[in-house]
Amino acid sequence: MPQARVSMSVRKGTGGASIVDIEGEVTSFCENVLMDAYTEAAAGGARAIVLNFGGLEFMNSGGIGLLVMLLIRANRQKQRLLAVGLNEHYRQIFELTRLNEAIGIYDNEAAALAAVAGA
Amino acid sequence: MTTSSRRPDEGEARDAAHWAPIMEKLRVSGVPEEALSLNVEGRRVLGPLQGFGKMWQKTYRVRLSGSAATPTEVIKTWKENFPKFWGAPRGNRFYAPITGIAPGEVAVLNLGAGPMKLSTGVMVLYADDESFTLMTPQGHMLAGWITFSSFEEEGCTVAQAQEYFRGQDPLSEIALALVGHNMQEKLWEQTLRSLAAHFGVEGQPQMLVTCVDPKRQWSEAKNLWHNAAIRSMLYTVSAPARWMARPFKRLKR
Numbered sequence: 192m193p194q195a196r197v198s199m200s201v202r203k204g205t206g207g208a209s210i211v212d213i214e215g216e217v218t219s220f221c222e223n224v225l226m227d228a229y230t231e232a233a234a235g236g237a238r239a240i241v242l243n244f245g246g247l248e249f250m251n252s253g254g255i256g257l258l259v260m261l262l263i264r265a266n267r268q269k270q271r272l273l274a275v276g277l278n279e280h281y282r283q284i285f286e287l288t289r290l291n292e293a294i295g296i297y298d299n300e301a302a303a304l305a306a307v308a309g310a
Numbered sequence: 311m312t313t314s315s316r317r318p319d320e321g322e323a324r325d326a327a328h329w330a331p332i333m334e335k336l337r338v339s340g341v342p343e344e345a346l347s348l349n350v351e352g353r354r355v356l357g358p359l360q361g362f363g364k365m366w367q368k369t370y371r372v373r374l375s376g377s378a379a380t381p382t383e384v385i386k387t388w389k390e391n392f393p394k395f396w397g398a399p400r401g402n403r404f405y406a407p408i409t410g411i412a413p414g415e416v417a418v419l420n421l422g423a424g425p426m427k428l429s430t431g432v433m434v435l436y437a438d439d440e441s442f443t444l445m446t447p448q449g450h451m452l453a454g455w456i457t458f459s460s461f462e463e464e465g466c467t468v469a470q471a472q473e474y475f476r477g478q479d480p481l482s483e484i485a486l487a488l489v490g491h492n493m494q495e496k497l498w499e500q501t502l503r504s505l506a507a508h509f510g511v512e513g514q515p516q517m518l519v520t521c522v523d524p525k526r527q528w529s530e531a532k533n534l535w536h537n538a539a540i541r542s543m544l545y546t547v548s549a550p551a552r553w554m555a556r557p558f559k560r561l562k563r
Contacts, residue, residue: 263522
């Protein structure tokens with residue numbers, strides 16, 4: 192399989208949230224990178240995972256499929272999944288695939304973390 | 311048949327041209343007149359998150375060993391010949407739009423032989439040179455999408471179909487458990503066999519099935535209202551009444 196052209200780094204946010212910064216391409220080839228990042232982010236009992244798409248360069252339907260898998264995994268652990276940094280185009284893709292009905296979309300990290308803290 | 315999506319405009323995301331535009335409701339156009347598009351026109355698409363039943367990921371793969379076809383060639387051929395390779399039993403028809411497998415286009419499916427036809431469809435959610443994805447509308451047995459892709463693995467071109475779906479409503483969930491899963495697996499295995507045969511390969515598809523979420527989403531049981539099997543049956547049994555009403559409709563005009 193072709194190599195994933197993506198890097199993901201995890202940092203702790205406030206209120207029991209973990210943030211995953213995504214840089215590059217989200218396609219089906221980045222499954223291992225995404226799931227490793229999730230495992231790291233979820234460690235220590237995170238209440239919410241915030242995906243920061245500010246560095247997203249490309250996403251295909253395989254990538255959207257992976258996000259569905261991630262959402263199911265997070266829901267099973269009773270964790271919320273949120274998204275920030277989506278430009279207008281990627282917001283539309285979330286709407287088109289109806290992922291926006293299950294993943295909370297926020298304008299920026301502060302708004303997402305405030306939503307986690309307020310929940 | 312057009313098979314590629316448009317080039318992105320300047321300043322647009324690189325993938326922008328590959329995605330279907332946002333559409334509130336599906337519009338069917340450019341399919342043959344004989345296609346019955348009962349349960350497609352005006353419907354919304356549903357992803358795997360909006361379905362009722364257990365969520366499944368099914369992956370079907372065939373290695374095109376010995377073929378020199380590149381992933382791009384495989385996908386181009388697959389798009390151009392989708393109805394031909396589609397492995398459904400005789401009597402079932404996939405009416406691709408005249409414009410081909412391109413983002414936002416809608417195809418009509420007429421399933422079953424004889425007078426009783428189940429009419430549903432799919433929308434092309436995404437299409438690029440190495441993959442394309444079909445998404446189901448309200449009323450289809452499944453809520454979700456299937457991605458057809460090709461890539462190189464250990465020096466060999468692989469063709470793959472991968473679906474994420476739930477049974478769309480309680481009735482579809484029962485039908486899936488009784489016969490649907492089995493029929494669907496046979497269909498995509500046969501599709502991959504036909505695709506491989508086109509490239510001169512006698513391929514044996516491999517299948518990987520994972521139940522991603524065993525929970526049923528009872529809040530989505532309401533999808534039953536749009537069930538295409540029920541609506542197609544009602545349409546068929548009400549045909550005589552429609553036929554008798556035809557002269558009156560003409561008089562009204």
